[in-house]
Amino acid sequence: xxxxxxxxxxxxxxxxxxxxxxxxxxxxxxxxxxxxxxxxxxxxxxxxxxxxxxxxxxxxxxxxxxxxxxxxxxxxxxxxxxxxxxxxxxxxxxxxxxxxxxxxxxxxxxxxxxxxxxxxxxxxxxxxxxxxxxxxxxxxxxxxxxxxxxxxxxxxxxxxxxxxxxxxxx
Amino acid sequence: xxxxxxxxxxxxxxxxxxxxxxxxxxxxxxxxxxxxxxxxxxxxxxxxxxxxxxxxxxxxxxxxxxxxxxxxxxxxxxxxxxxxxxxxxxxxxxxxxxxxxxxxxxxxxxxxxxxxxxxxxxxxxxxxxxxxxxxxxxxxxxxxxxxxxxxxxxxxxxxxxxxxxxxxxxxxxxxxxxxxxxxxxxxxxxxxxxxxxxxxxxxxxxxxxxxxxxxxxxxxxxxxxxxxxxxxxxxxxxxxxxxxxxxxxxxxxxxxxxxxxxxxxxxxxxxxxxxxxxxxxxxxxxxxxxxxxxxxxxxxxxxxxxxxxxxxxxxxxxxxxxxxxxxxxx
Numbered sequence: 001x002x003x004x005x006x007x008x009x010x011x012x013x014x015x016x017x018x019x020x021x022x023x024x025x026x027x028x029x030x031x032x033x034x035x036x037x038x039x040x041x042x043x044x045x046x047x048x049x050x051x052x053x054x055x056x057x058x059x060x061x062x063x064x065x066x067x068x069x070x071x072x073x074x075x076x077x078x079x080x081x082x083x084x085x086x087x088x089x090x091x092x093x094x095x096x097x098x099x100x101x102x103x104x105x106x107x108x109x110x111x112x113x114x115x116x117x118x119x120x121x122x123x124x125x126x127x128x129x130x131x132x133x134x135x136x137x138x139x140x141x142x143x144x145x146x147x148x149x150x151x152x153x154x155x156x157x158x159x160x161x162x163x164x165x166x167x168x169x170x
Numbered sequence: 171x172x173x174x175x176x177x178x179x180x181x182x183x184x185x186x187x188x189x190x191x192x193x194x195x196x197x198x199x200x201x202x203x204x205x206x207x208x209x210x211x212x213x214x215x216x217x218x219x220x221x222x223x224x225x226x227x228x229x230x231x232x233x234x235x236x237x238x239x240x241x242x243x244x245x246x247x248x249x250x251x252x253x254x255x256x257x258x259x260x261x262x263x264x265x266x267x268x269x270x271x272x273x274x275x276x277x278x279x280x281x282x283x284x285x286x287x288x289x290x291x292x293x294x295x296x297x298x299x300x301x302x303x304x305x306x307x308x309x310x311x312x313x314x315x316x317x318x319x320x321x322x323x324x325x326x327x328x329x330x331x332x333x334x335x336x337x338x339x340x341x342x343x344x345x346x347x348x349x350x351x352x353x354x355x356x357x358x359x360x361x362x363x364x365x366x367x368x369x370x371x372x373x374x375x376x377x378x379x380x381x382x383x384x385x386x387x388x389x390x391x392x393x394x395x396x397x398x399x400x401x402x403x404x405x406x407x408x409x410x411x412x413x414x415x416x417x418x419x420x421x422x423x424x425x426x427x428x429x430x431x432x433x434x435x436x437x438x439x440x441x442x443x444x445x446x447x448x449x450x451x452x453x454x455x456x457x458x459x460x461x462x463x464x465x466x467x468x469x470x471x472x473x474x475x476x477x478x479x480x481x482x483x484x485x486x487x488x489x490x491x492x493x494x495x496x497x498x499x500x
Contacts, residue, residue, distance in 0.1 A: 078220075
C-alpha cells in the first residue's frame with residue numbers, strides 16, 4: 001500500500017499521544033498509547049463495538065475490518081499505523097439507514113446463531129466479492145479466516161452467493 | 171501489552187539508523203506475528219519502527235526471466251502477479267495456501283521470512299525454551315511435539331519453521347537482499363535460515379538494524395512445471411504437518427531436472443539435497459520417487475508424537491512428483 005502520510009522520523013513515546021483516525025469517513029481525534037491495537041481503539045475509545053474481540057491473536061477473524069478497502073485483522077494492527085488510512089467497520093457499511101446488501105442477506109439466510117463472529121464474517125464477505133473470489137468452489141477457502149463456532153457456514157455461503165448473484169457477478 | 175514507543179518512517183536509511191541506534195527496537199512490518207508476540211510478552215521491544223511506508227513493495231520481472239520481490243510486497247499481492255502465477259506457480263500456490271485472506275493482505279514477504287516459530291512452548295512466554303531464553307532448556311523435547319520438526323533438529327530445539335512460501339523459495343534458490351548499518355549484501359536463502367544447533371535463538375544472519383529489502387528469484391524454466399502440496403489437520407487456515415514444493419522436467423521418461431523442498435518437517439525450510447541428485451536420470455516412476463523420498467527421510471530424527479511425519483513426508487513427495495509427471499498439478 002502506498003501512502004501519503006508520515007513525515008520521516010515521527011517518534012511517538014510510550015505515553016498517550018494524539019492520533020487522528022479516519023473511521024467510516026469521519027476523522028476522529030483521540031489520545032492513546034502507541035501499544036493500543038486498532039481493535040481496542042475502535043471498541044474502547046470510539047465506542048464502535050461492532051468489531052469483535054474473539055481471540056485477540058489473529059486466529060478467529062471476528063475483528064475483521066477494511067483498511068483502504070482491504071480486509072485485515074484489527075487485533076494485530078496498531079491504531080497508530082492506521083493514521084492516514086481509511087478504516088471501515090461494520091458500522092460504516094449501511095448507508096442512509098439501509099442495511100448493506102450483505103447484512104440483509106445474512107439476515108435472510110439466517111447466517112448466524114450467536115452472532116459474535118457475524119460482523120467479521122460480513123466484512124470479510126464484502127471484501128471477498130471485491131476480490132473476485134466468489135465462485136461456488138472458492139467461497140469456503142477464501143472465507144476460512146473467519147471462524148464460526150456455531151458452524152453457520154452453509155448459511156453464510158448461501159448469503160454470499162445471493163449477494164454475488166444479485167450483483168450480476170461471477 | 172507492555173508500553174512501547176512507535177515511529178513511522180518513509181525511507182529505508184532512516185529506519186535502519188533508528189533501529190541500529192536503539193538496542194531494544196525492532197522493525198514493524200505487517201505485524202501479524204510481531205504484534206501477537208509482543209502482546210504475549212514473548213518479544214519485548216521498547217520501540218517499534220513502522221516500515222510499512224517504505225517504497226519496497228514492487229514485484230519486478232528481471233531480464234532473463236527472474237523475479238525481484240520487494241520486501242514489503244504483501245503475500246496477497248505477490249500471489250496474483252501474472253509472472254509469478256505463470257512462471258513460478260509454486261510460489262503463488264504456497265502463498266495462497268498460507269494463513270488467511272486477511273493475514274495475507276497484511277503480511278509482507280520480508281516479514282514472512284522472519285516470522286517466528288509456532289512452538290507453543292516458545293509462545294507461552296513461560297516454559298523452558300532455548301530459543302526464547304537461551305540455556306533454559308526445551309520443553310518441547312519431551313512435551314507435546316506432534317507438530318515439531320524431524321529434520322535439522324538439535325538437542326536444543328525442535329521447533330518447525332512455519333513458512334509455506336519460504337519452502338518454495340528455497341526450492342528455487344532465491345536470494346535475500348538486505349541493507350544494514352554496514353551496507354548491502356545478498357544472502358542465498360538456504361544460508362538465510364540457520365539450523366538451531368547450539369544457538370536456536372539465532373534464526374537468521376541479519377544484524378540488529380539490518381533490513382531485508384528484496385527477495386530475488388533467479389530465472390528457473392523448470393519452475394513452470396511446479397507445485398506446492400500442503401497437508402494439515404484442517405483443510406484451510408492451518409500450518410502444514412508436511413508440505414512439498416516440487417518442480418520437475420521429465421525427458422524421454424526420465425527425470426532430467428528436479429527441485430524438491432519440504433515444509434512442516436524441518437527446523438528450516440528443507441531443501442531435499444539427498445533426494446534431488448538421486449532422481450536425476452532415473453525413470454520417472456513412482457518407484458524412483460519412493461526411493462528418493464526414503465533416502466531423504468532417512469535423515470529424520472522423529473519422536474513418538476511426530477513419527478507419523480516420516481511416512482507422511484515420503485507419501486507427499488511421491489504425490490507431488492507424480493502430479494507433475496501426470497501434468498495434473500494444480
